[in-house]
Amino acid sequence: MISSNPFADLSTVIPNYIMQGYVVAMFIMVIGGTILDMIHKRSAQYFFANSKKAKAAAVREVGAGAKASIAAKTVANEILTSGEFQNTRRRLSHLFTMYGFILFLVSTVNMIFSLPDAAASYMPMLWHLGALMVCFGGYWFWFFIRVDVSAEGNPWYRLVRADMFVVSLILTTTFALIWSALQSAGVAGWQTLAFIAFIASSTFLFSTVLWSKFAHMFFKPAAAYQKRVTKADGSRENLPEMADRTSAADRNRHSMELLKDAPLDMGKGISREAPRHY
Ligand code: HEM
Numbered sequence: 001m002i003s004s005n006p007f008a009d010l011s012t013v014i015p016n017y018i019m020q021g022y023v024v025a026m027f028i029m030v031i032g033g034t035i036l037d038m039i040h041k042r043s044a045q046y047f048f049a050n051s052k053k054a055k056a057a058a059v060r061e062v063g064a065g066a067k068a069s070i071a072a073k074t075v076a077n078e079i080l081t082s083g084e085f086q087n088t089r090r091r092l093s094h095l096f097t098m099y100g101f102i103l104f105l106v107s108t109v110n111m112i113f114s115l116p117d118a119a120a121s122y123m124p125m126l127w128h129l130g131a132l133m134v135c136f137g138g139y140w141f142w143f144f145i146r147v148d149v150s151a152e153g154n155p156w157y158r159l160v161r162a163d164m165f166v167v168s169l170i171l172t173t174t175f176a177l178i179w180s181a182l183q184s185a186g187v188a189g190w191q192t193l194a195f196i197a198f199i200a201s202s203t204f205l206f207s208t209v210l211w212s213k214f215a216h217m218f219f220k221p222a223a224a225y226q227k228r229v230t231k232a233d234g235s236r237e238n239l240p241e242m243a244d245r246t247s248a249a250d251r252n253r254h255s256m257e258l259l260k261d262a263p264l265d266m267g268k269g270i271s272r273e274a275p276r277h278y
Pocket of ligand 1: 085102162165216217220
């Protein structure tokens with residue numbers, strides 16, 4: 001199963017150009033949904049206005065070299081290694097869903113556009129591996145990690161609009177795996193049903209970008225880069241500099257008065273225990 005290309009078998013029933021047309025249509029819907037989202041929320045306008053405001057409030061000039069280094073750090077930290085997550089389990093689950101989805105997407109496009117079955121022999125393996133990674137990271141997140149179930153005590157089956165992205169993502173890869181398994185086992189009727197469920201969830205995933213969290217994969221990198229720039233240029237989104245209690249001048253500031261004689265290390269504070277008492 002893991003080394004067979006499920007689209008090659010499918011091409012005996014559905015012509016290649018229809019499969020290729022479907023991939024192009026999904027691509028256009030993602031681009032269109034993202035652009036409409038930007039127009040609707042005016043996020044690009046807000047982003048540029050905000051970065052202009054930050055520039056005006058800057059206390060230091062950030063040169064081209066420093067900006068390149070900030071961009072490299074954003075790529076290495078926030079983008080490639082999901083460094084924004086302070087929770088290790090959440091970070092790991094995000095890494096699984098992110099890299100799994102990339103593998104699944106790239107291998108799908110490769111296999112469909114090289115039909116009749118001229119795709120590299122390892123592509124089907126990457127496709128199955130990617131789908132398994134999304135399922136692992138996604139179900140872990142859905143049942144155990146997300147705050148609705150882990151802290152707020154809501155049942156796992158409670159669905160809200162914000163779940164559109166993660167649920168359709170997991171269902172797409174789940175039905176893809178079931179379809180491939182049934183195809184390899186030669187189970188005709190159920191195989192068609194699993195394929196219909198796969199296409200329905202994938203169409204939902206790619207056609208609801210305007211309302212779902214899908215576009216975060218494009219917006220988050222820009223926001224992470226901008227956040228680093230505001231720290232480097234001192235504008236700090238209009239927030240005060242972090243107080244340094246080892247500095248006498250900081251300790252004497254009004255809001256620090258109560259802490260003047262407190263020990264420098266005051267323990268873990270609110271991070272001592274996970275919030276599980278709602
Ligand atoms: C293939 C690309 C990606 C996939 C499949 C993916 C998947 C996900 C999923 C399933 C969630 C949980 C959504 C939920 O709360 O329902 C999530 C949240 C998040 N992702 Fe991604 N992601 C991708 C790319 C990225 C990138 C490139 C970044 C950052 C540069 C990023 C940063 C985040 C952050 C910060 C959250 C938490 C946001 C929140 O809770 O609102 N993701 N992602």
